[in-house]
Amino acid sequence: MLDVVGTLVRLGLAAVWLTSGSIKVSDPGQTYLAVRAYDVLPGGLVHPVATALPLLELALGLFLLVGLGTRIVAVVSAVVLLLLIVAIAQSWARGLTIDCGCFGGGGQVAAGQTRYPQEIARDAGFLALACWLTVRPATRFAFDGWLRSGRAEQAVEERELERT
Template identity: 85%
Template sequence: MNRGSQAVLDLVGTLVRLGLAAVWLISGSIKISDPGQTYLAVKAYDLLPDGLVHPVATGLPLLELALALFLLLGLGTRIAAAVSAVVLVLLIAAVAQSWARGLTIDCGCFGGGGQVAAGQTQYPQEIARDVGFLILAGWLTVRARTRFALDGWLRSGRVDTVAEESELERT
């Protein structure tokens, strides 16, 4: 692969990384600013025992904000992307099971959440949106090299550069 192609892929990766970071930052910030509503959103899925609803409602926004920070800084990008992918698959599965069970809830992905009136659900759109985010996470899991990332700056010396170039030639 020539340097021009690598530069374009690095730029695309940077936009993907920052976009996914923005998703987690917005989602986590909204949830953490209204913990009561986040609790109601998690409870509405009717998946968890009552004893786990509060820890999940507390931990999910913290995880989202941590992922946002790692992706924003470009630190542990591949790991943050892989964790993002796992979280997104779990969220997609939760929305899909709600739809399949006939629950009438708002996913609460970007605030709100909980019971809604019949006909007010948006399951197909929520799943499609999260699949789009999953594609972004997949891109970064496969190709984590991006510009303005601490990952690249932490690698120093000729050995890492040669290893990185060899890895790029294989992909």
């Protein structure tokens, strides 16, 4: 049963990263505006971060989709999500009026249009999924399991050869 839950968690988090990364890749100008709006990076880093973030999200999504390196990808996902939560919280604390840009859009918004509590709660939920996979990365239909079973078979064969 836990493998089924883990599989749903893995595929759900993969969908989050693939959706977010795809939206950002399709509108790099808007992604740039979203990253710049946080006002935490030096000007020279805004463009590299705005370029790399969607690619990282797509990579995380693809690795989770196929179930390859699930624990490592979950840890990286958790770190990225923590950074996003901190970035949103600091924007809120500093009184910035921005849209997080997590799923497209982003940048400056009118004072009454911020949704910081909802954005933090949503990302905290995604963080919980990443934590689940960090603790329990075993899932169904994953390359990790296929690779583990292949190594197990190889170890059995090596032991049998040693006995003869």
